[in-house]
Amino acid sequence: MLKFKDAVAGSGFSMEGYFVWCGSVIKEGDTYYLFAARWPKEYKFPEGYLNYSEIVLATTKDLAKPFQFEKVLITKREGDYWDSAMAHNPYIFRTEEGYALYYIGSPDGGVETRAIGFATSKSLTDGWVRSDKAFVLPQDANNPCPVQTPEGDWLLYFRDTNCHVSVARGKSYKGPFEVVAYDLYPEGGVEDMFIYWNGQEYVMIAEDCVGAYTGLGKGGLKCTSNDGIHWPKENIEQAYDFHVKYNDGSELVLQRRERPTIFFDGDRQYLVTTAKINGENQWSGGDTWNMIQEIEVE
Numbered sequence: 005m006l007k008f009k010d011a012v013a014g015s016g017f018s019m020e021g022y023f024v025w026c027g028s029v030i031k032e033g034d035t036y037y038l039f040a041a042r043w044p045k046e047y048k049f050p051e052g053y054l055n056y057s058e059i060v061l062a063t064t065k066d067l068a069k070p071f072q073f074e075k076v077l078i079t080k081r082e083g084d085y086w087d088s089a090m091a092h093n094p095y096i097f098r099t100e101e102g103y104a105l106y107y108i109g110s111p112d113g114g115v116e117t118r119a120i121g122f123a124t125s126k127s128l129t130d131g132w133v134r135s136d137k138a139f140v141l142p143q144d145a146n147n148p149c150p151v152q153t154p155e156g157d158w159l160l161y162f163r164d165t166n167c168h169v170s171v172a173r174g175k176s177y178k179g180p181f182e183v184v185a186y187d188l189y190p191e192g193g194v195e196d197m198f199i200y201w202n203g204q205e206y207v208m209i210a211e212d213c214v215g216a217y218t219g220l221g222k223g224g225l226k227c228t229s230n231d232g233i234h235w236p237k238e239n240i241e242q243a244y245d246f247h248v249k250y251n252d253g254s255e256l257v258l259q260r261r262e263r264p265t266i267f268f269d270g271d272r273q274y275l276v277t278t279a280k281i282n283g284e285n286q287w288s289g290g291d292t293w294n295m296i297q298e299i300e301v302e
Contacts (some may be wrong), residue, residue, distance in 0.1 A: 005242045006226070006275065007300040010251040013231055017062050017071035017277075018109070018293035023049050025057075027276045027294035028096045029267040030103075037073045037128050039105060040294055049280075049289055055113035057092040059105070061129065067274065067296050077132055078107065078123060086138035087112040095148055095265075097177075102126035104177055106148040109138065120148045120162060124177070127264045136241055139179050142173060149197045151206070151232065152176055159199070167193030167213050171233060187232050193218020194225070197233070198265045205239040206232040209243050209264045209275075218242040222286070224277075244275065248297070259286045267301070269279050273299040 010229035017038055018024055026041040043056040057179040058079035062071035078091040087109025096104040103122045108156055119138035125131040137146070146160040160172045160181050169188045188194070193213035200207055206229040215221035217240045224243030229235045258282040267274045275297050283290025 006224075006244055007299055007302075008244075008249075008275070010298045010300040011249045011295065012068045013252040013254065014070055014296045015068055016293050017073075018291070019060075019073060022043055023052065023292045024253055024294055025053065025095050025278050025292060026263045028094050028173075028265055029274075029296075030096045030098070031267075031277055033127055034065055036064050036067060037096070038064075038069070038078070039096045041092045041094060043090075049283070049292070050287075053090065053092055054110065054115065057090040058109060059091045059094045067269070067298075072295070074129065075205045078134070079104070081134075083260065084111060085109070085134075085136065086111055086119050087134065093147055093263075095150065096128075097150065099177060103128055105132065106150055108146045108148065115165060116144050118144050118146045120145050120160075135178075139172075139181055141181065142170070142183065143168075147195050147197060149199050151199045151201060153227060153232065154201060155300060159177070161195070161197045161199055163195045167195045169194050169197060169210075173220070188235050189217070189237075189239070196263045200266065205230055208235065209266060211262055211264070212242075220245055222262065223261060224261070244277070248279075248295070256281065259283055259290060261295075267296075271301065273301055275299055 022042040022189050028039045042059045043052045046265050047056045062069045068188045089110045094107040110117045121135045121138040123132045123134045123301050144165045147163045149161040158174045158177050163169045170186045172183045174181040196211040196288045198209045206225045212218045212225040223251045226243040228239045247254045258279050261277050265276045279295040
């Protein structure tokens with residue numbers, strides 16, 4: 005399992021009156037920018053995101069302090085677009101032209117009509133232009149994670165309704181993409197994939213939906229791959245659990261901890277996850293926020 009430093013009390017990102025989900029962090033200059041999804045609490049957890057989720061921007065200059073809400077970036081739009089009803093699952097990254105933001109949308113708030121598309125901008129705070137069409141992928145492609153290979157092309161990981169993970173390849177982050185491997189983890193569902201190239205191999209951090217690989221349902225798994233296509237099951241280990249220690253001596257046992265990403269800040273690494281507590285059970289209600297916890301790098 006990854007080793008963590010104590011989380012800093014009061015850090016991360018939350019919004020009064022909203023469920024907050026899906027955190028993706030990038031740094032420019034001395035400022036950290038967090039792209040997150042939110043929807044009003046009146047529309048319930050988790051199903052409310054299907055019609056009311058929007059992508060917001062928050063910033064901080066110190067990861068030990070809370071992110072502050074800046075603005076809504078991507079929300080509903082008029083017309084018959086792939087993302088007319090909602091925007092969710094943001095993933096921010098740099099490009100030669102500036103920045104790209106992958107996310108999922110739906111034209112009608114349906115589960116089966118969820119799809120992956122993107123927006124681009126030369127600025128993190130303004131000028132975001134959305135793609136008019138989603139990528140051509142299998143039905144209900146969601147949880148997008150793009151990775152540029154050492155050779156310069158792009159791999160796009162996604163999962164379907166039943167948490168079957170697949171990977172597609174393209175020459176550009178703008179697509180088109182062709183699926184090259186389906187159902188990477190057939191023994192049990194996996195979602196919320198985050199993949200990066202560490203200079204020697206691909207590393208995946210993801211959610212083990214029912215505990216088929218780590219024994220902890222909805223816990224974190226870590227796996228490695230030489231080519232990004234084949235992920236040997238013997239490489240799987242547990243990445244994180246639901247227990248969090250804070251630097252003020254307090255501790256939490258979360259109901260859910262999802263949407264993991266690793267943010268690299270020089271020689272420091274941080275696990276960014278969505279956390280949930282206070283619901284009637286793991287599946288409903290409660291309070292959610294984006295948690296930032298530093299990883300002890302060996």
